[in-house]
Amino acid sequence: MAQERPEDFPFTDPKSLRTAAVICHRNADPDAYLSAYAMSSLIRKLAPWCRVTIGTPGGVTALTAKLSKRFPHEGAEKWSEDYDLCVAVDVGDEELLDDWRAKMEDSRGVKVLVDHHPIREGGVYDHMIVDEAATSAAEVVCRIFFRKGLDVERDVAQALLEAIMFDSSHLTIAGPEGLRTVVALLDRGADLAEARRELRMDPDYGEVLAKLKGAQRLKIFRVGEWVASTSLIGSFQAHVARSLVYLGADVAVAAGESEGETRVSLRSTQRFAERSGVRLGKDVAEHVAAKLGGHGGGHATAASYSTKVEPEAAVDETLRRIASMLGYELKEVT
Ligand SMILES: [Mn+2]
Known part of the structure; x- marks a missing residue:
């Protein structure tokens, strides 16, 4: 069309x-x-x-x-x-x-x-x-x-x-x-x-809690020159992913189970999108959703997908895809 x-x-x-x-x-x-x-x-x-x-x-x-x-x-x-x-x-x-x-x-x-x-x-x-x-x-x-x-x-x-x-x-x-x-x-x-x-909202208690818990459960990965961060959270995945980017991650993945499916949100900085050329919607969310059996997509710096696999497995697959797009090994920082 x-x-x-x-x-x-x-x-x-x-x-x-x-x-x-x-x-x-x-x-x-x-x-x-x-x-x-x-x-x-x-x-x-x-x-x-x-x-x-x-x-x-x-x-x-x-x-x-x-x-x-x-x-x-x-x-x-x-x-x-x-x-x-x-x-x-x-x-x-x-x-x-x-x-x-x-x-x-x-x-x-x-x-x-x-x-x-x-x-x-x-x-x-x-x-x-x-x-x-x-x-x-x-x-x-x-x-x-x-x-x-x-x-x-x-x-x-x-x-x-x-x-x-x-x-x-x-x-x-x-x-x-x-x-x-x-x-x-x-x-x-x-x-x-x-x-x-x-456009201003009074803080929502559930969202505040999700973001703070998301921060508490975060994992840090080094992918070449980039820092990726992940977290598992049952609600407000998009807010949590965005918060991880605010905290300093170049790219963040937040996933959790909600209403019988796993929801995964991805966020990156503009700098990451421009320098790496990785578009979270087209290159990552669409690709991983198709591979895991699910639906999703989005923009270069903000994307999401839903799938039936466990949140941990979805996060792993998403990180692997990002690392392979970047051409680096994934190293967890502990
Ligand atoms: Mn819009």
Whole structure:
């Protein structure tokens, strides 16, 4: 499926749209939910009579739940009707659509992917607007607004700004296009201080405990010039992996059993990704998940997968893959 022009969205006559669903990935993060929120506004600008639902398979993260009070929208965890238009935003791996994927496949509606994750072959979509260089799906949504010459209301501009800031570590890793988009959103009334405030969360006790336990159980490995770190933890694997990188690891793997499967999260520094050329999503998560029987993927510095093998075995396999990509032996530092 070839890339398509943002200005051609929604790839059908808007007059034909009675209902639409904008679908987030499982456990929607702020980029997914707020991109969906903005996408809903965009669809209703093209088809004001259209009823839009935001699909949230498996619910949303705690921060998203907080933001959804500030940016409320009709939503559903389950597919309830045959929508005329289905737009999947920020999804990456189709597995993350959960049972929405099969429903979408059977749907007679137009199916569009709006994303910044790498494109997979053989997807359920009829059309795709994907920019892998974008740091957030929200940037791609903005592009559709701008190319179509549609107004961005202040509230929608604020939602998009917060989505971009969330996915770019508060703009630390935003590219020129992302920054230009941010300026355009500020010009439309979005507020930076408000965004910083709204993206802040009160500490979650479970997350704090997971991160500290993760640190307590950490193992250190030397891989050539690089330092890898691993930990086993039953929840908040992504937070724990990120914390290990904050502590100084170049690359970190956190794994644990949750809801009958092993979840593995990988994080690395930007420096590691650039100097080593190892992309955690494509080179490690996808590869190891395929080998162990599982699903996963992600970005160069942030990725995850799930599998049925034990957490210890998943961590071992992941570390071995990283070491072999780097071309060094793995040495545990004790
Ligand atoms: Mn995203």
